[in-house]
Amino acid sequence: MDALFDLPSEYKDLRASVRSLAENEIAPHAQAVDEDHRFPQEAFDALQKAGLAASHVPTEFGGEGADALGVVIIIEEVARVCGSSSLIPAVNKLGSLPLILGGNKEQKERWLTQLAKGKGFSYCLSESEAGSDAASMRTKAVQSGDKWILNGSKKWISNAGFSDFYTVLATSDAALGAKGIAAFVVEKSDPGVSFGAPEKKMGFRGSPTREVYFDNVELSDDRRISEVGKGFALAMDTLDHTRITIAAQALGLAQGALDVATKYAHERKQFNKPIFDFQAVQFMLADMAMSIEAARLLTYAAAVRSERNDGDLKFYSASSKCFASDVAMKVTTDAVQILGGYGYVSDYPVERMMRDAKLTQIYEGTNQVQRIVIARNLPKS
Numbered sequence: 001m002d003a004l005f006d007l008p009s010e011y012k013d014l015r016a017s018v019r020s021l022a023e024n025e026i027a028p029h030a031q032a033v034d035e036d037h038r039f040p041q042e043a044f045d046a047l048q049k050a051g052l053a054a055s056h057v058p059t060e061f062g063g064e065g066a067d068a069l070g071v072v073i074i075i076e077e078v079a080r081v082c083g084s085s086s087l088i089p090a091v092n093k094l095g096s097l098p099l100i101l102g103g104n105k106e107q108k109e110r111w112l113t114q115l116a117k118g119k120g121f122s123y124c125l126s127e128s129e130a131g132s133d134a135a136s137m138r139t140k141a142v143q144s145g146d147k148w149i150l151n152g153s154k155k156w157i158s159n160a161g162f163s164d165f166y167t168v169l170a171t172s173d174a175a176l177g178a179k180g181i182a183a184f185v186v187e188k189s190d191p192g193v194s195f196g197a198p199e200k201k202m203g204f205r206g207s208p209t210r211e212v213y214f215d216n217v218e219l220s221d222d223r224r225i226s227e228v229g230k231g232f233a234l235a236m237d238t239l240d241h242t243r244i245t246i247a248a249q250a251l252g253l254a255q256g257a258l259d260v261a262t263k264y265a266h267e268r269k270q271f272n273k274p275i276f277d278f279q280a281v282q283f284m285l286a287d288m289a290m291s292i293e294a295a296r297l298l299t300y301a302a303a304v305r306s307e308r309n310d311g312d313l314k315f316y317s318a319s320s321k322c323f324a325s326d327v328a329m330k331v332t333t334d335a336v337q338i339l340g341g342y343g344y345v346s347d348y349p350v351e352r353m354m355r356d357a358k359l360t361q362i363y364e365g366t367n368q369v370q371r372i373v374i375a376r377n378l379p380k381s
Helices: 009-036 041-049 068-079 083-102 105-116 174-180 231-267 279-308 313-344 350-360 367-376
Strands: 121-124 140-144 147-158 165-171 181-187 193-195 209-220
Touching: 009 041, 009 068, 009 083, 009 350, 041 083, 068 083, 068 231, 068 279, 083 105, 083 121, 083 147, 083 165, 083 181, 083 231, 083 350, 105 165, 121 147, 140 165, 147 165, 147 181, 165 174, 165 209, 165 231, 174 181, 174 231, 181 209, 181 231, 231 279, 231 313, 231 350, 279 313, 313 350, 313 367
Parallel strands: 121 165
Antiparallel strands: 140 147, 147 209, 165 181, 193 209
């Protein structure tokens, strides 16, 4: 019982290692990445060198073989200093997990080995008219002999243009809805693949978000990583596992904001004493810390269930993403309030953290959709 809710030493060591890397090699560039809307190349280089950019890749394909909890801790610690940089390991897992879950050994060997060596992997599900209702997608894959011809577009694709590989969900028959969808791996170099201009976003400005266009992209059948009609199920299974990485991002943003606010409250003096001495500020910080710890325990519990592929994963995955992102939005907003005018300007990172936190309530399924998933998968007593 003594160690029931205590992390094993290897996870504590991982946290310490990633925190050191994040504070020394990622944090110094975070403000410039945000202000210049540029990809965090310094973070990518540091993460790749340390084997953390795609640590989830199994060792047999050249990766570190990190489990779900290890990936959560990596993302959490990177997001604590730079939300945009945390999307590097998060997007790589999201993009490649359908391949891990649905691909054969030859397909995994072909793409996962390159991912481990530094290539990027993105996920193409949403469309302009198919967001929460993803099954209504219109991107089409038409079989022509032993090949597939892909036409359409995907919206809101993280790290689009930077990533080399894309898991693309497309329908072979729109009339069949979810039962007509298949999953494919598309490469950036494939003829007919192009990208829209980067979106001008409120937050996560260092991660390029673009539309991806497919104009008569010809794919051999060995690019298909699901059975026809099973692609949508594969996409949903993927999200059950990867929503936990969004919870991890939210955790990191919230923890980073709390750390800044706590330090500021001890240093900032008004009425001849630190503002931390005022009960109103103490109560805000106490609520922030309580919420973060509760979100952390729920997220870690979800990660363990992801690794075991437990039957209640849907409930825990949706719950962790929904709860942690709501916590992040509240905590970062309160951090701005504690810093007052200084919190509203970019001299301090909390305004950036607040802008970043908003997206965690939206992507990989809005928190309204998460509550639907939670309600449909309530645990049985």
